[in-house]
Amino acid sequence: EIPPNPACVNSHGQPCRHPLTNTAQNHDLMACEAMVRGHFAAIEPTLRKIASLQREESFVESAQSIARAELGFELPARPLKDAWVNGLDVRALYGASVMRTIRLVIDKTQAIVNQDNEDDVAFFLDCGYHAVDITPCSDGRLKGLIRYILRLPGATIRSKKAYAGAMFDVEDNVARWIETELMRYREAIPVPADAGTRYLKIVVYHYSSSDPDHEGCAAHGSDERLAAKAGLDRLSEFRQAIENSFFCGASVDTLLIGVDTDTDSIRVHIPDANGEMTLDRWVCNLRLYQDTVNLDPTSARVKVFEAISDATVADAVEGPHEGMRRLIATLLINNLSQVEYVCGRYGGRYPDIGHNEQIISVGDGFGEFQVRNLAYFVYLHTVEESVQDLDVGIKIFTRLNVERGLPIPVSIHFRYDRRVPGSRERSIERCRRVGDAIKSRYKELYQQGLLICGATVQDMASGSPIEPIELDNILIGRV
Amino acid sequence: EIPPNPACVNSHGQPCRHPLTNTAQNHDLMACEAMVRGHFAAIEPTLRKIASLQREESFVESAQSIARAELGFELPARPLKDAWVNGLDVRALYGASVMRTIRLVIDKTQAIVNQDNEDDVAFFLDCGYHAVDITPCSDGRLKGLIRYILRLPGATIRSKKAYAGAMFDVEDNVARWIETELMRYREAIPVPADAGTRYLKIVVYHYSSSDPDHEGCAAHGSDERLAAKAGLDRLSEFRQAIENSFFCGASVDTLLIGVDTDTDSIRVHIPDANGEMTLDRWVCNLRLYQDTVNLDPTSARVKVFEAISDATVADAVEGPHEGMRRLIATLLINNLSQVEYVCGRYGGRYPDIGHNEQIISVGDGFGEFQVRNLAYFVYLHTVEESVQDLDVGIKIFTRLNVERGLPIPVSIHFRYDRRVPGSRERSIERCRRVGDAIKSRYKELYQQGLLICGATVQDMASGSPIEPIELDNILIGRV
Ligand SMILES: [Zn+2]
Ligand SMILES: [Zn+2]
Ligand SMILES: [Zn+2]
Ligand SMILES: [Zn+2]
Numbered sequence: 001e002i003p004p005n006p007a008c009v010n011s012h013g014q015p016c017r018h019p020l021t022n023t024a025q026n027h028d029l030m031a032c033e034a035m036v037r038g039h040f041a042a043i044e045p046t047l048r049k050i051a052s053l054q055r056e057e058s059f060v061e062s063a064q065s066i067a068r069a070e071l072g073f074e075l076p077a078r079p080l081k082d083a084w085v086n087g088l089d090v091r092a093l094y095g096a097s098v099m100r101t102i103r104l105v106i107d108k109t110q111a112i113v114n115q116d117n118e119d120d121v122a123f124f125l126d127c128g129y130h131a132v133d134i135t136p137c138s139d140g141r142l143k144g145l146i147r148y149i150l151r152l153p154g155a156t157i158r159s160k161k162a163y164a165g166a167m168f169d170v171e172d173n174v175a176r177w178i179e180t181e182l183m184r185y186r187e188a189i190p191v192p193a194d195a196g197t198r199y200l201k202i203v204v205y206h207y208s209s210s211d212p213d214h215e216g217c218a219a220h221g222s223d224e225r226l227a228a229k230a231g232l233d234r235l236s237e238f239r240q241a242i243e244n245s246f247f248c249g250a251s252v253d254t255l256l257i258g259v260d261t262d263t264d265s266i267r268v269h270i271p272d273a274n275g276e277m278t279l280d281r282w283v284c285n286l287r288l289y290q291d292t293v294n295l296d297p298t299s300a301r302v303k304v305f306e307a308i309s310d311a312t313v314a315d316a317v318e319g320p321h322e323g324m325r326r327l328i329a330t331l332l333i334n335n336l337s338q339v340e341y342v343c344g345r346y347g348g349r350y351p352d353i354g355h356n357e358q359i360i361s362v363g364d365g366f367g368e369f370q371v372r373n374l375a376y377f378v379y380l381h382t383v384e385e386s387v388q389d390l391d392v393g394i395k396i397f398t399r400l401n402v403e404r405g406l407p408i409p410v411s412i413h414f415r416y417d418r419r420v421p422g423s424r425e426r427s428i429e430r431c432r433r434v435g436d437a438i439k440s441r442y443k444e445l446y447q448q449g450l451l452i453c454g455a456t457v458q459d460m461a462s463g464s465p466i467e468p469i470e471l472d473n474i475l476i477g478r479v
Numbered sequence: 480e481i482p483p484n485p486a487c488v489n490s491h492g493q494p495c496r497h498p499l500t501n502t503a504q505n506h507d508l509m510a511c512e513a514m515v516r517g518h519f520a521a522i523e524p525t526l527r528k529i530a531s532l533q534r535e536e537s538f539v540e541s542a543q544s545i546a547r548a549e550l551g552f553e554l555p556a557r558p559l560k561d562a563w564v565n566g567l568d569v570r571a572l573y574g575a576s577v578m579r580t581i582r583l584v585i586d587k588t589q590a591i592v593n594q595d596n597e598d599d600v601a602f603f604l605d606c607g608y609h610a611v612d613i614t615p616c617s618d619g620r621l622k623g624l625i626r627y628i629l630r631l632p633g634a635t636i637r638s639k640k641a642y643a644g645a646m647f648d649v650e651d652n653v654a655r656w657i658e659t660e661l662m663r664y665r666e667a668i669p670v671p672a673d674a675g676t677r678y679l680k681i682v683v684y685h686y687s688s689s690d691p692d693h694e695g696c697a698a699h700g701s702d703e704r705l706a707a708k709a710g711l712d713r714l715s716e717f718r719q720a721i722e723n724s725f726f727c728g729a730s731v732d733t734l735l736i737g738v739d740t741d742t743d744s745i746r747v748h749i750p751d752a753n754g755e756m757t758l759d760r761w762v763c764n765l766r767l768y769q770d771t772v773n774l775d776p777t778s779a780r781v782k783v784f785e786a787i788s789d790a791t792v793a794d795a796v797e798g799p800h801e802g803m804r805r806l807i808a809t810l811l812i813n814n815l816s817q818v819e820y821v822c823g824r825y826g827g828r829y830p831d832i833g834h835n836e837q838i839i840s841v842g843d844g845f846g847e848f849q850v851r852n853l854a855y856f857v858y859l860h861t862v863e864e865s866v867q868d869l870d871v872g873i874k875i876f877t878r879l880n881v882e883r884g885l886p887i888p889v890s891i892h893f894r895y896d897r898r899v900p901g902s903r904e905r906s907i908e909r910c911r912r913v914g915d916a917i918k919s920r921y922k923e924l925y926q927q928g929l930l931i932c933g934a935t936v937q938d939m940a941s942g943s944p945i946e947p948i949e950l951d952n953i954l955i956g957r958v
Contacts, residue, residue: 170900175654175658178657179657181661182660182664185665185672186660186725237899237900241898244898244899245899246661246662246666247666381864382860382861382864384916385861419720419723420650420653420716420720420724421720422716437863
């Protein structure tokens with residue numbers, strides 16, 4: 001029904017042009033993606049080139065000059081100096097380069113991406129939400145969710161912690177809701193408690209339209225219906241937990257979104273007037289793209305709102321409130337640009353529909369790091385609690401890296417709150433503890449130099465610098 | 480200056496009688512302590528007796544009949560039945576008996592201890608506090624803190640989580656404060672937000688008057704000044720974290736208390752009018768006992784209040800507010816009963832001034848389990864984060880049990896909130912995860928049968944039953 005290259009129905013060979021596409025934004029995002037991918041892609045050929053020179057006279061100097069030119073930084077001196085004795089320790093250099101590239105790329109991203117402005121906060125408030133909290137699956141293919149797929153201003157999202165299968169921790173989320181509420185009551189931030197606004201919790205699951213049985217969500221056995229149902233159940237548990245503990249009316253709205261990781265198109269489950277969603281009532285944005293690509297902007301916009309109404313009408317239920325309708329319409333329209341982005345850049349579908357990550361990102365994760373398939377992310381406080389998610393990541397990277405003799409780069413990152421005394425010190429301690437636990441869990445890989453850990457901390461405030469932390473593998477700490 | 484048996488200054492050979500002692504309460508507490516200690520004390524002799532019969536004809540029946548009579552429950556059948564082949568597995572029976580005794584003792588305690596009533600809540604509110612949160616050191620000798628040493632109604636305390644060295648987790652405590660505040664704002668529970676009441680955070684450190692250099696707080700190298708200073712610093716970090724994050728005035732009061740674990744007498748650090756405390760400004764309740772034991776009740780009471788005022792007068796600072804003064808006076812007066820309790824029952828000082836615990840209690844801990852030196856307690860979510868505290872416990876029990884061939888009983892206990900969907904299931908999962916981590920950390924002990932884990936969960940509501948959970952060692956689960 002949907003063609004292999006679904007966004008390109010009506011333009012034979014020609015690139016598509018949807019009337020609602022934000023062309024300027026697509027251009028900027030493309031530049032950012034190219035910058036990030038370029039830096040990572042340079043690592044392997046550069047090291048190969050350097051390795052080929054290791055018997056030459058002034059090896060250290062030439063190696064560093066190549067590294068500066070191709071990678072943008074110098075390599076750790078020790079392996080270069082020692083190369084003449086035992087051969088070049090490519091694994092150590094690879095690990096160090098990946099860790100250094102992460103910081104380089106984040107610095108550049110922070111410089112490129114516009115700071116979020118008051119309009120962005122105003123948008124959510126206009127829809128009736130004082131806080132928006134999004135839980136995607138930790139799958140690396142959703143790493144571009146906020147900035148690319150949904151085109152939302154990252155800093156205005158209350159939380160975007162990812163969990164395997166989007167199965168978020170209910171207690172953790174209730175605690176965040178409580179904190180948000182208290183800010184409204186005590187400080188009227190962002191609006192007073194009696195302003196009639198709500199807290200919005202979104203869950204994002206994913207599936208693969210090209211290979212649904214294999215490239216969907218691993219945490220749910222690549223079963224898209226199961227993934228959706230699990231998300232729906234968890235959302236309802238969250239809402240019920242709040243209602244049961246705080247006797248409060250429905251001050252929480254929930255929303256379920258599916259992402260086709262092959263095309264980045266979304267599917268939004270439309271709530272009814274009571275906020276209830278079903279597995280089968282959704283608006284498919286691929287279809288909407290096809291239906292609106294030849295219209296003028298106003299008609300296209302009307303059609304988006306119609307699609308939302310049609311969904312609840314077809315089910316003979318009342319539709320969601322005005323603010324929710326506007327929010328959904330905006331998400332759909334934003335995502336039309338991304339459908340076209342994937343179309344224009346990748347011919348409709350990503351070539352790497354499966355795993356193809358560069359690093360395992362562990363801890364709180366990098367907010368700046370929003371490019372698809374760049375990181376396999378495990379949100380964790382302790383290895384003990386998240387060992388299954390980590391094992392999956394190690395398995396993926398055994399195939400991606402270890403089989404070619406390259407190490408698995410594990411980047412540990414925790415955020416702290418400089419307003420809380422001792423918080424930074426505790427986040428550093430946490431990096432070290434998690435690092436030790438990872439090395440002990442995957443001891444064999446680590447001892448062969450096939451698993452390399454780096455660690456960084458960062459203040460909570462948006463745009464804060466990334467601070468590298470020395471773990472015991474001094475080599476990487478010094479880069 | 481303070482005599483070896485400090486509470487007995489003026490009665491040569493005669494038991495002391497302080498005019499403010501709550502004799503009826505002392506009597507009840509003594510009965511409760513005797514019940515608890517009696518059940519644990521019965522385990523070893525009973526198993527020895529049973530072991531001596533193992534070659535007899537109807538061994539299983541006689542063993543069970545002895546167990547029922549002496550311990551109050553039947554032993555697991557398997558080791559008794561198999562005894563004729565490999566000899567009696569005393570380690571397994573000991574572990575099972577300890578786990579079963581814990582539940583028996585808690586059931587009995589729940590039946591004995593009066594439910595807390597509205598007067599108790601009213602007392603704290605009268606002092607100006609809508610919530611009281613106490614952090615003691617996790618040392619087993621403070622296990623009787625709330626019910627015995629301070630004589631406070633347990634259910635009205637917001638939290639009493641213990642940490643090694645009383646070094647509580649600031650983030651965790653701020654989250655609890657936030658939740659308490661939201662309840663006031665949203666639900667006016669226990670009083671509306673504008674009632675002018677405060678949140679009180681108490682830290683309790685400890686020291687040994689008999690052997691200060693060895694039997695003080697292990698977490699602070701048995702240095703009482705260091706223990707007090709660490710508590711003071713942590714309290715100030717907590718207050719600052721709240722002020723920095725919520726811009727709110729001093730809605731939090733803090734209080735530092737020291738306990739002499741040899742006599743159970745307390746020392747209260749007296750805050751000034753700004754809530755500031757110092758290491759050297761305190762009221763010593765042993766001294767107060769001596770100074771008031773021969774007075775009439777009214778004069779004794781006046782003297783307690785005078786001691787509080789004298790402390791700040793001597794420092795030439797203004798004293799704390801009326802509510803804080805009343806709270807401190809009440810704590811001191813309550814503790815006078817405990818000083819006399821220890822005097823009457825143990826001749827002024829405990830005979831076991833060092834470690835003498837029966838179990839390692841891990842997780843959330845048993846609120847009902849308030850008898851000194853009964854449990855070495857490690858409050859934890861994961862073994863990974865608390866491995867140092869656990870190692871200390873294992874070391875203590877290696878000396879107490881393993882050297883005599885008896886296993887270390889580790890009792891894992893987590894509470895859940897039945898109002899939160901899935902919370903009970905998650906607490907059970909947590910029991911199993913922590914159990915696995917403990918067995919893997921102390922693999923050798925476990926494989927020799929020298930470490931035995933049991934697990935239980937319990938709803939948050941005060942007085943909820945203890946629910947045993949099967950770990951993989953089926954034997955204990957079945958008892
Ligand atoms: Zn196209
Ligand atoms: Zn997934
Ligand atoms: Zn006496
Ligand atoms: Zn201690």
